[in-house]
Amino acid sequence: xxxxxxxxxxxxxxxxxxxxxxxxxxxxxxxxxxxxxxxxxxxxxxxxxxxxxxxxxxxxxxxxxxxxxxxxxxxxxxxxxxxxxxxxxxxxxxxxxxxxxxxxxxxxxxxxxxxxxxxxxxxxxxxxxxxxxxxxxxxxxxxxxxxxxxxxxxxxxxxxxxxxxxxxxxxxxxxxxxxxxxxxxxxxxxxxxxxxxxxxxxxxxxxxxxxxxxxxxxxxxxxxxxxxxxxxxxxxxxxxxxxxxxxxxxxxxxxxxxxxxxxxxxxxxxxxxxxxxxxxxxxxxx
Amino acid sequence: xxxxxxxxxxxxxxxxxxxxxxxxxxxxxxxxxxxxxxxxxxxxxxxxxxxxxxxxxxxxxxxxxxxxxxxxxxxxxxxxxxxxxxxxxxxxxxxxxxxxxxxxxxxxxxxxxxxxxxxxxxxxxxxxxxxxxxxxxxxxxxxxxxxxxxxxxxxxxxxxxxxxxxxxxxxxxxxxxxxxxxxxxxxxxxxxxxxxxxxxxxxxxxxxxxxx
Numbered sequence: 377x378x379x380x381x382x383x384x385x386x387x388x389x390x391x392x393x394x395x396x397x398x399x400x401x402x403x404x405x406x407x408x409x410x411x412x413x414x415x416x417x418x419x420x421x422x423x424x425x426x427x428x429x430x431x432x433x434x435x436x437x438x439x440x441x442x443x444x445x446x447x448x449x450x451x452x453x454x455x456x457x458x459x460x461x462x463x464x465x466x467x468x469x470x471x472x473x474x475x476x477x478x479x480x481x482x483x484x485x486x487x488x489x490x491x492x493x494x495x496x497x498x499x500x501x502x503x504x505x506x507x508x509x510x511x512x513x514x515x516x517x518x519x520x521x522x523x524x525x526x527x528x529x530x531x532x533x534x535x536x537x538x539x540x541x542x543x544x545x546x547x548x549x550x551x552x553x554x555x556x557x558x559x560x561x562x563x564x565x566x567x568x569x570x571x572x573x574x575x576x577x578x579x580x581x582x583x584x585x586x587x588x589x590x591x592x593x594x595x596x597x598x599x600x601x602x603x604x605x606x607x608x609x610x611x612x613x614x615x616x617x618x619x620x621x622x623x624x625x626x627x628x629x630x631x632x633x634x635x636x637x638x639x640x641x642x643x644x645x646x647x648x649x650x651x652x653x654x655x656x657x658x659x660x661x662x
Numbered sequence: 663x664x665x666x667x668x669x670x671x672x673x674x675x676x677x678x679x680x681x682x683x684x685x686x687x688x689x690x691x692x693x694x695x696x697x698x699x700x701x702x703x704x705x706x707x708x709x710x711x712x713x714x715x716x717x718x719x720x721x722x723x724x725x726x727x728x729x730x731x732x733x734x735x736x737x738x739x740x741x742x743x744x745x746x747x748x749x750x751x752x753x754x755x756x757x758x759x760x761x762x763x764x765x766x767x768x769x770x771x772x773x774x775x776x777x778x779x780x781x782x783x784x785x786x787x788x789x790x791x792x793x794x795x796x797x798x799x800x801x802x803x804x805x806x807x808x809x810x811x812x813x814x815x816x817x818x819x820x821x822x823x824x825x826x827x828x829x830x831x832x833x834x835x836x837x838x839x840x841x842x843x844x845x846x847x848x849x850x851x852x853x854x855x856x857x858x859x860x861x862x863x864x865x866x867x868x869x870x871x872x873x874x
Contacts (some may be wrong), residue, residue: 435838
């Protein structure tokens with residue numbers, strides 16, 4: 377009887393540290409991947425999982441995981457390389473992945489899992505009708521019409537080393553006016569409503585097909601790779617090797633087309649992400 | 663890099679964004695006063711409208727800013743991208759405190775005072791101009807004060823739709839994982855809110871003092 381409070385105290389302490397907190401950034405794909413990762417840990421381990429989803433972007437997720445507020449989230453190699461580590465982008469997926477994994481381990485005590493499979497690069501996107509009328513297939517075709525066109529870009533794209541400034545130089549793009557800086561989510565609506573003529577979306581976004589838009593091919597290979605992978609605190613993986621095994625089952629399992637399909641299920645058909653994640657796991661990690 | 667060093671290097675840009683921010687708040691709060699005060703007065707004359715009108719103003723407060731901007735983009739005249747859309751959104755957010763305080767202020771005027779006015783043969787217009795508005799000015803001004811201070815903070819969302827303002831630094835800083843930039847936008851906005859609160863508080867006190 378005398379030990380009961382002590383045992384309770386200990387188990388309460390264990391409970392706190394044994395809970396896995398999964399984060400995600402503030403867009404559908406990140407929520408979906410967070411949910412898939414969270415459910416996979418729930419299926420394969422006995423650890424309780426807490427979800428901290430839709431955090432305000434790369435900045436907030438990075439702050440949260442380095443402060444130990446979350447234990448893992450899914451990040452993109454190109455984003456970590458340029459936005460977090462502030463290195464200038466390179467085109468080779470493997471060298472970017474290796475550099476990011478090594479630096480994260482050294483500087484933050486964070487471990488990168490192997491990539492999940494798809495590459496979510498920036499997608500220079502126009503209305504399908506415009507693409508047909510002006511024969512636009514590649515970004516280099518855009519230079520012809522750009523002087524009469526208006527662009528709307530998200531802040532991330534305008535500021536990043538691998539964003540607009542470099543793109544404009546590589547493809548010789550000069551628009552009718554300086555690009556309008558706006559929220560990324562609102563750029564899709566502005567494009568569909570004809571308020572701007574070209575935006576920079578993400579290649580795996582469901583809206584591209586849903587709003588009848590087309591992404592132009594990056595024919596000069598300007599954008600670095602953005603492979604998605606789970607980033608986890610090293611301490612958590614040491615304490616719970618079963619988490620590492622659970623996550624390893626997901627590596628390389630989500631190709632580009634599959635990610636687009638999952639995003640469209642959530643964004644276009646408005647299916648519940650928990651259901652999408654459960655169905656996907658049942659088929660792909662039985 | 664410290665925020666001060668950042669300002670020293672980008673002083674032109676900072677001043678431009680501060681000016682944009684002040685303009686956004688001034689225009690939107692001004693428009694909200696022009697719409698909200700008459701609306702609040704109308705509610706005291708038509709008590710049946712009170713529920714629906716204040717309910718609608720409440721609803722605008724609960725719509726997240728990005729969603730509101732998204733709804734506004736396709737609208738003709740009011741919508742599109744740029745300053746006009748941002749101002750429409752800011753007016754919608756500023757309406758509630760102004761309408762509510764105008765209504766509460768006038769409705770709170772002592773019925774005995776109102777009766778005395780009527781007894782002197784005042785028309786409804788005279789009663790409003792000479793009795794009700796002077797007596798409720800403090801409460802109405804308190805509503806304007808809340809709308810202005812909240813507006814200084816809310817105006818940072820103008821940057822989400824290409825309308826500039828100090829939100830530009832905040833959005834840029836969040837997008838590029840840069841604390842200096844976030845502070846560069848947030849600090850002047852906070853100072854501006856404190857200054858607006860102080861100035862309007864002073865005006866409120868002077869009015870209260872004059873009345874006694």
